[in-house]
Amino acid sequence: MDGIDNQDKIEKDIWSDAGTTRVPFEVYQSPKIYADELEKIFYGPTWNYVGLECEIPKAGDFRRNFIGEREILLIRKEDGNISVVENRCAHRGAQLCQSLSGNTGTAIMCPYHQWTYTLDGVLTGMPFKRGINGKGGLNPDFDMQNHGLLSLRVETLNGVVFASFDKDVAPLKTYLGNNMEKYFTRIFDGRGLRVVGYERQVIDCNWKLQMENLKDPYHAGILHLFLISFGLFRLDQESKCLVDDSKGHSVLMTAKGTEEGKEDTGGVRIAAPDFTLTDHDLIKPRMEFPDNITLSIQTLFPSIIVQAQCNTLATRHVIPKGPGSHELVWTFFGFEDDDEEMRDLRLRQANLMGSAGYVTLDDAEALEFSQLGLTGLPNGQSAVLEIGGTDCESNDHLVTESLIRGFYMRYRDVMGHESGTK
Numbered sequence: 001m002d003g004i005d006n007q008d009k010i011e012k013d014i015w016s017d018a019g020t021t022r023v024p025f026e027v028y029q030s031p032k033i034y035a036d037e038l039e040k041i042f043y044g045p046t047w048n049y050v051g052l053e054c055e056i057p058k059a060g061d062f063r064r065n066f067i068g069e070r071e072i073l074l075i076r077k078e079d080g081n082i083s084v085v086e087n088r089c090a091h092r093g094a095q096l097c098q099s100l101s102g103n104t105g106t107a108i109m110c111p112y113h114q115w116t117y118t119l120d121g122v123l124t125g126m127p128f129k130r131g132i133n134g135k136g137g138l139n140p141d142f143d144m145q146n147h148g149l150l151s152l153r154v155e156t157l158n159g160v161v162f163a164s165f166d167k168d169v170a171p172l173k174t175y176l177g178n179n180m181e182k183y184f185t186r187i188f189d190g191r192g193l194r195v196v197g198y199e200r201q202v203i204d205c206n207w208k209l210q211m212e213n214l215k216d217p218y219h220a221g222i223l224h225l226f227l228i229s230f231g232l233f234r235l236d237q238e239s240k241c242l243v244d245d246s247k248g249h250s251v252l253m254t255a256k257g258t259e260e261g262k263e264d265t266g267g268v269r270i271a272a273p274d275f276t277l278t279d280h281d282l283i284k285p286r287m288e289f290p291d292n293i294t295l296s297i298q299t300l301f302p303s304i305i306v307q308a309q310c311n312t313l314a315t316r317h318v319i320p321k322g323p324g325s326h327e328l329v330w331t332f333f334g335f336e337d338d339d340e341e342m343r344d345l346r347l348r349q350a351n352l353m354g355s356a357g358y359v360t361l362d363d364a365e366a367l368e369f370s371q372l373g374l375t376g377l378p379n380g381q382s383a384v385l386e387i388g389g390t391d392c393e394s395n396d397h398l399v400t401e402s403l404i405r406g407f408y409m410r411y412r413d414v415m416g417h418e419s420g421t422k
């Protein structure tokens, strides 16, 4: 037992006195830490994105999704409300629905022994409940009420659905905080949503590296030559990085300059300075929100990103798949009241994003380089996060890693890891 206790202690104490300016490489590869993350973060007191209401418009419509590694079903009930239940039969644990989406009618039936549930997971029947001719079947005192599907807490905010395994989690708006709710509802402003399309990709790196990447404006002005070359994002643009009080949520925003190719690139090489675009609609935003922001990336703890780059809007859902891999699911959306021109722009500008996007193509490659680089290093080595200082505060510039340092402040709180001094 001493050995196990000692192992726990070592994993809580991996952070040095340098605080979140040093992220130990163990957190990206230790199976023990990964198992703890699933329990304490994904199955703990967090709100997890599970989809958009517009994806399940009719009674019986469902979509499969994941919270951590557990499968859930997002279901539209007959009364118009939404339920989220685990996609696992209460009998022998079989997966209930195999399709990514569909309509299950008025009941959910397990394909194995046909145990049947209501749309919010109440067990209503099974074949041969009383056996045959009084023989076999279930004991009469078997209480059906106690054998329903595991049902999660659900809250929606302007058409976006969140769920939690923790029945005692704080209300969603409290969890987000006023400032993050303000930026969330800047995009999800209450208008009806429509799905423009999906992309799914598997990236072989730890899920936290994906979250870090969306909290890392520094890389975006260096790695993404498409952004730099055509002025969509540069580190000298008018910008803001905001963190919430808990430090786990953040939003970064920029306003695009008016001239292509004239800003300060900070010495970053441009791959082909003579290249020009023939289709300028690809990078020309039609202003649609009541401000001059042309890029906003909001990251909500633990694993959802809301992207608005020009007129391409998307949720990016990060689904962990073991310590060294994750799936990234992009749901591109627009609004029901989009006119023809806007519908076209959303599709056209979606080419910037996704697994083969002109911009985000670079991210998956760089993130896999990161995982390859840190794998197998001896314990005690860390990433260095000192760009923009050592704090986790909001900024009015982009040359900073403060949002990543903030993410790890929240992470350590939830994981119960010992805090450093910063």
Ligand SMILES: [Fe+2]
Residues within 6 Å of the ligand: 213, 219, 220, 223, 224, 360, 363
């Ligand atoms: Fe990027």
